[in-house]
Every structure is written in structure tokens, then in C-alpha cells.
Amino acid sequence: MSEEKTTQPGDDAALYVISIAAELSGLHPQTLRQYDRMGLVSPERASGRGRRYSLQNIASLRTVQRLIGEGINHAGIKRIIELESAMANMAIEVAHLRVEVDALLKENPPKGLAIRRKNPVIVYKEES
Structure with a gap:
């Protein structure tokens, strides 16, 4: 008996029409259109x-x-989104560089140089 693998679409798969997205997000469809025009959330x-x-x-x-509820205006939210995205990209780049440096150190162990303790990289943690 062969097992069939069903692949689930990823979280980035554009599957939902605006009415379903509005229902899932708890927002009005017109609000979603406004956020798209403002560049806050850009669907495919x-x-x-x-x-x-x-x-x-x-x-x-x-x-x-949530940010609007905290009193942040749309321009501030857009800037926060841009900065969080940049920070996540930099964290990914740092993680790649750590892997590369660790591989180089393993190939060429330093003489008299202490190897650093590895710290976990947190890309993004949303507060509840």
C-alpha cells in the first residue's frame, strides 16, 4: 500500500477572497481595501x-x-511593518553568517582563540 502525500498550502499561499479574509480578520472588506491602498497589507x-x-x-x-487599537496612526504602522521586516531579514542574514563562520571555524580551528557560546536567534515574537 502506498501512502499518498498531500501537500498543504503554506501560510503565504494566496487563497482567500476579500470576503473570507474580512471574516477571518474580523474587519470590514472596505477596511481591507483601504489597507491595501495605503500599502499596509498587500494581497496578491x-x-x-x-x-x-x-x-x-x-x-x-x-x-x-491591534496597533490602531494602541493609538498608532497609519503612517506609524507602515513604518513599524517596514522596520520589523528589515529586522527579520537582518536576523536571517546573521543566522546564515553564523552558520558560515561556524563552518569556517570548524575547518580551521583558531589557535588560542576561545570559541563563542551560541545564542539562539529570535526572528520575531509577537506579544499576546
Whole structure:
């Protein structure tokens, strides 16, 4: 008997039309359109130009709504999103560089140089 592997779409798969995304995020469809125009959450577009939201987009919508609830304006939210994205990209780059440096140190052990203790890299942690 062979097992069939079913691949689940990832969190970045643009699957949800605007009405479903609005329901999942707890927001009005017009709010989702506004956030798209402002560049806060940018869903993919289907061939007919309709918006298609991913689970990541829906999580972003919830984050935007939480930040608005905390009194942050749209321009501030956009800047926060940009900075968090840049920070996540840098954390990934640092992790890659650590792997590379560790491999080089393993190939060429330093003489008289203490090897550093490894610290975990936290890419992003959302507060509850």
C-alpha cells in the first residue's frame, strides 16, 4: 500500500477572497481595501485582478488592527511593518553568517582563540 502525500498550502499561499479574509480578520472588506491602498497589507491579485489573501496577510491585518487599537496612526504602522521586516531579514542574514563562520571555524580551528557560546536567534515574537 502506498501512502499518498498531500501537500498543504503554506501560510503565504494566496487563497482567500476579500470576503473570507474580512471574516477571518474580523474587519470590514472596505477596511481591507483601504489597507491595501495605503500599502499596509498587500494581497496578491488573481488573474481577474481580485485580491487574494494569505494566512500571513490575515495575521498582518490583525496586527494592524491591534496597533490602531494602541493609538498608532497609519503612517506609524507602515513604518513599524517596514522596520520589523528589515529586522527579520537582518536576523536571517546573521543566522546564515553564523552558520558560515561556524563552518569556517570548524575547518580551521583558531589557535588560542576561545570559541563563542551560541545564542539562539529570535526572528520575531509577537506579544499576546
